Amino acid sequence: MENAGFSARCLLFGLSSFFLLVQTSDGDISYSIPEERNVGYVIGNLAKDLGLNAKTLSVRNTRLDVDDERKRYCDIDLKTGDLTVADRIDRERLCGLKSLCVLKYEVILENPLELRRISIEITDINDNSPVFANDVVKLEITESAAKGARFAVNEARDADIGDNRVQEYKLQENNYFSFLFHKTPGQETYGELVLEKELDREKEQELRLLLTARDGGNPPKSGSVVIHVTVLDANDNSPVFSQSVYEVKLPEDTSIGTTITRVSAIDADEGANGKVTYGFAHLSEDMLEMFTLESETGNLILSANVDYERQTTYELKVECKDGAGLASFAKVVIDIDDVNDNVPTIQLKSLNNPIPENTQPGSEVGIINVQDRDSGKNRQINCIIQGNVPFVLKPSIKNYFSIVTTDELDRELISSYNLTITATDEGTPPLSSSKTVQMSVSDVNDNAPVFEKQKYNAFVTENNRPGTSISSVTASDPDWMQNGTVLYTLVPTVVHGIPVSSFISVNADSGVIHAVRSFDYEKFRNFNVQVIARDNGSPPLSSNVTVSVFITDENDNSPQILYPAPDEKSLMTEMVPKAALSGSLVSKVIAVDADSGQNSWLSYQIVKSTDPGLFIIGLHSGEIRALRDITESDSMKQNLVVLVKDNGHPSLSATCSVYLLISDNLSEVPELKDMANEESNSKLTFYLIIALVLVSTFFLTFIILIVAVKFCQRRKPRLLFDGAVTIPSAYLPPNYAEVEGAGTLRSSYNYDGYLTTGSRTSDFKFITSYNDSTLNASGALKQNPDDSNIISLFDSGDSQEV
Ligand SMILES: *[C@@H]1O[C@H](CO)[C@@H](O)[C@H](O)[C@H]1NC(C)=O
Ligand SMILES: *[C@@H]1O[C@H](CO)[C@@H](O)[C@H](O)[C@H]1NC(C)=O
Ligand SMILES: *[C@@H]1O[C@H](CO)[C@@H](O)[C@H](O)[C@H]1NC(C)=O
Numbered sequence: 110m111e112n113a114g115f116s117a118r119c120l121l122f123g124l125s126s127f128f129l130l131v132q133t134s135d136g137d138i139s140y141s142i143p144e145e146r147n148v149g150y151v152i153g154n155l156a157k158d159l160g161l162n163a164k165t166l167s168v169r170n171t172r173l174d175v176d177d178e179r180k181r182y183c184d185i186d187l188k189t190g191d192l193t194v195a196d197r198i199d200r201e202r203l204c205g206l207k208s209l210c211v212l213k214y215e216v217i218l219e220n221p222l223e224l225r226r227i228s229i230e231i232t233d234i235n236d237n238s239p240v241f242a243n244d245v246v247k248l249e250i251t252e253s254a255a256k257g258a259r260f261a262v263n264e265a266r267d268a269d270i271g272d273n274r275v276q277e278y279k280l281q282e283n284n285y286f287s288f289l290f291h292k293t294p295g296q297e298t299y300g301e302l303v304l305e306k307e308l309d310r311e312k313e314q315e316l317r318l319l320l321t322a323r324d325g326g327n328p329p330k331s332g333s334v335v336i337h338v339t340v341l342d343a344n345d346n347s348p349v350f351s352q353s354v355y356e357v358k359l360p361e362d363t364s365i366g367t368t369i370t371r372v373s374a375i376d377a378d379e380g381a382n383g384k385v386t387y388g389f390a391h392l393s394e395d396m397l398e399m400f401t402l403e404s405e406t407g408n409l410i411l412s413a414n415v416d417y418e419r420q421t422t423y424e425l426k427v428e429c430k431d432g433a434g435l436a437s438f439a440k441v442v443i444d445i446d447d448v449n450d451n452v453p454t455i456q457l458k459s460l461n462n463p464i465p466e467n468t469q470p471g472s473e474v475g476i477i478n479v480q481d482r483d484s485g486k487n488r489q490i491n492c493i494i495q496g497n498v499p500f501v502l503k504p505s506i507k508n509y510f511s512i513v514t515t516d517e518l519d520r521e522l523i524s525s526y527n528l529t530i531t532a533t534d535e536g537t538p539p540l541s542s543s544k545t546v547q548m549s550v551s552d553v554n555d556n557a558p559v560f561e562k563q564k565y566n567a568f569v570t571e572n573n574r575p576g577t578s579i580s581s582v583t584a585s586d587p588d589w590m591q592n593g594t595v596l597y598t599l600v601p602t603v604v605h606g607i608p609v610s611s612f613i614s615v616n617a618d619s620g621v622i623h624a625v626r627s628f629d630y631e632k633f634r635n636f637n638v639q640v641i642a643r644d645n646g647s648p649p650l651s652s653n654v655t656v657s658v659f660i661t662d663e664n665d666n667s668p669q670i671l672y673p674a675p676d677e678k679s680l681m682t683e684m685v686p687k688a689a690l691s692g693s694l695v696s697k698v699i700a701v702d703a704d705s706g707q708n709s710w711l712s713y714q715i716v717k718s719t720d721p722g723l724f725i726i727g728l729h730s731g732e733i734r735a736l737r738d739i740t741e742s743d744s745m746k747q748n749l750v751v752l753v754k755d756n757g758h759p760s761l762s763a764t765c766s767v768y769l770l771i772s773d774n775l776s777e778v779p780e781l782k783d784m785a786n787e788e789s790n791s792k793l794t795f796y797l798i799i800a801l802v803l804v805s806t807f808f809l810t811f812i813i814l815i816v817a818v819k820f821c822q823r824r825k826p827r828l829l830f831d832g833a834v835t836i837p838s839a840y841l842p843p844n845y846a847e848v849e850g851a852g853t854l855r856s857s858y859n860y861d862g863y864l865t866t867g868s869r870t871s872d873f874k875f876i877t878s879y880n881d882s883t884l885n886a887s888g889a890l891k892q893n894p895d896d897s898n899i900i901s902l903f904d905s906g907d908s909q910e911v
Contacts, residue, residue, distance in 0.1 A: 163187065252309060385431055463550060476509060479532045501513055554647070558585065562654070572628075613658065630661065691738050733749065
């Protein structure tokens with residue numbers, strides 16, 4: 110191994126390479142190509158040899174695993190699946206004199222991660238000629254040398270191997286020497302000049318012979334050297350090395366300047382002829398830089414750092430020479446000892462990043478490769494992931510480790526991990542290195558939105574403005590981006606037969622609930638709606654919540670007086686028996702209020718009466734009772750104005766007039782006319798009235814005449830008020846459930862009608878009875894809405910406010 114040009118790196122792991130080759134598994138794919146092929150040369154179809162198609166190679170991101178430090182000689186063409194030459198492959202540079210030169214690569218395929226090994230044997234071509242170290246070889250031989258004496262000649266070197274190496278030497282025809290070439294297989298080759306005939310200095314002082322070396326290539330190549338033999342006097346002796354081979358062991362961390370060994374030779378001659386000097390015989394440039402041989406002392410000194418990882422052994426040919434120029438050769442073999450001087454290296458070969466949070470425990474998410482360029486124990490590596498993370502390393506093939514999850518991941522808890530991978534070798538002291546890999550966890554839509562409350566209540570006061578916001582719902586979803594974006598919608602249900610969307614709406618983004626219409630507490634008081642919160646994932650997740658909407662009352666309804674009927678202005682007159690005693694019930698005002706609670710609490714009071722001391726009204730019952738016994742002196746007609754008020758803030762009220770007639774008999778009413786307090790301010794009206802009275806008088810007289818012809822019959826009083834009032838059910842608004850003090854008015858309640866005068870509109874109405882049917886009839890008669898007091902039995906002059 111004299112050629113220092115072969116670096117161990119290029120020897121592809123040196124000895125271990127050979128070792129690996131021996132343990133080549135069946136799965137390996139082997140190729141063999143000659144060196145020096147052009148770039149792009151197809152070594153073989155990798156896809157086919159892996160049993161895959163080219164497309165799969167590309168999909169699985171197939172690549173050759175090449176150390177950063179190493180040169181890439183091959184490539185995979187993902188289009189065709191071919192393995193091609195990527196750079197010049199010079200076998201001599203890669204492997205030197207090694208008989209087997211193999212490039213080894215690992216092919217990495219992802220999804221699933223898979224590692225296949227390929228080996229490419231590089232075969233030799235005869236691209237190097239034999240080369241002698243010098244152009245001239247000088248030999249000095251004494252004339253006394255015996256026939257058959259041998260003289261070593263530095264052989265020619267050929268960088269090729271096998272048959273392409275030097276196979277034969279040819280010495281130019283001469284009388285004295287022949288050339289002997291020793292090439293026993295497995296041993297060093299060397300050449301010797303053999304003296305065939307004694308020399309005679311007197312005849313010939315020097316000889317020049319051409320030696321040609323020829324390799325066994327096809328075609329063969331050759332190189333030659335001139336051997337210059339000088340014939341010396343008989344008394345000269347060659348120096349002789351103390352050993353033919355010096356063997357030294359050198360730790361790789363030996364410092365520069367250290368004396369590696371000392372070579373020494375002895376020369377039997379005296380004086381200048383016996384003075385020995387040392388030198389290298391045949392050494393390449395870079396080896397000359399590494400070693401220095403002191404010519405006087407024979408000390409071999411290290412002049413550059415050695416590296417076990419680059420080269421493990423060195424062979425140096427050394428030469429000693431005496432003053433007369435006689436020389437001999439010896440060999441120094443230096444074995445470099447490994448020292449743990451390389452830290453392990455960690456390479457990330459593949460990483461699924463980010464990994465989805467629903468990755469199953471035990472899934473392989475990445476692959477790393479660790480290397481240590483030392484050997485033996487120094488390259489045994491232990492590799493772990495530090496810290497409390499749900500990832501471990503699992504040893505895979507050779508120096509590969511898989512990064513495997515050990516637990517379930519939850520992006521909402523931890524969204525990324527820093528994995529610190531530490532590799533430690535087993536040297537003493539151990540060396541270690543670490544690498545941090547950032548691993549992100551990507552989102553999966555695994556969380557449904559969650560409402561902040563289990564149930565929401567919304568209160569809205571009736572008569573609200575449409576569009577008022579009445580409440581808002583909020584749901585949160587911890588997922589990422591659209592998977593965590595919450596949209597709100599209403600469940601399309603039906604409330605009171607109406608789609609809920611016409612009552613309220615929910616803002617899809619904000620969850621604010623708006624009233625779509627104005628609510629009326631008197632129509633309904635509460636309803637439930639369901640709001641769905643849905644995220645934007647695919648598929649989306651959702652949850653729902655019930656929102657109860659309560660409509661609160663507002664005092665928006667005035668009391669409504671049912672009795673006496675307010676609209677009719679009013680033909681109702683209560684008969685009060687003359688003998689009514691103090692405390693007897695004479696009438697009852699019945700009113701209701703559509704509001705509820707305080708807003709519907711009604712109170713009654715008399716605000717105006719003909720005789721203030723005569724009647725009293727129950728504050729809450731509305732019952733009108735005599736305050737004292739009725740006497741003869743009391744006026745026959747009594748008018749009361751009753752105010753009905755609710756308890757709202759502010760309160761609303763209504764008034765009505767109650768007409769009472771103290772009499773046992775209708776015929777006893779003499780001054781009916783007076784009771785109608787006519788204040789006609791229109792002359793026209795006045796004249797019309799006179800005209801009408803005349804016509805009416807005439808008409809009445811006519812009727813009375815006809816009646817008198819038949820028979821004359823006195824009418825009995827038909828109405829006796831007994832304190833009980835029955836309200837015709839048709840009076841009640843349809844929705845009223847409660848009627849305060851639901852009393853009883855006799856349905857056979859009957860009034861007699863009297864002709865009376867109207868207002869300036871001068872309408873005449875003639876009504877004979879006041880019951881259910883006549884009420885309708887009078888409604889029909891009333892054509893002009895301005896006719897507020899057309900027909901009235903007793904017109905007190907108080908207008909009713911409702
Ligand atoms: C991971 O390392 C980066 C950079 O050193 C740092 O910013 C980040 O906070 C680390 N993350 C965790 C989860 O520790
Ligand atoms: C949302 O979740 C789905 C799986 O459910 C995932 O494929 C997607 O990448 C997620 N989106 C984001 C923005 O993380
Ligand atoms: C509301 O949620 C319950 C369970 O949480 C579910 O059973 C129901 O179907 C949901 N309703 C709607 C309208 O989505």
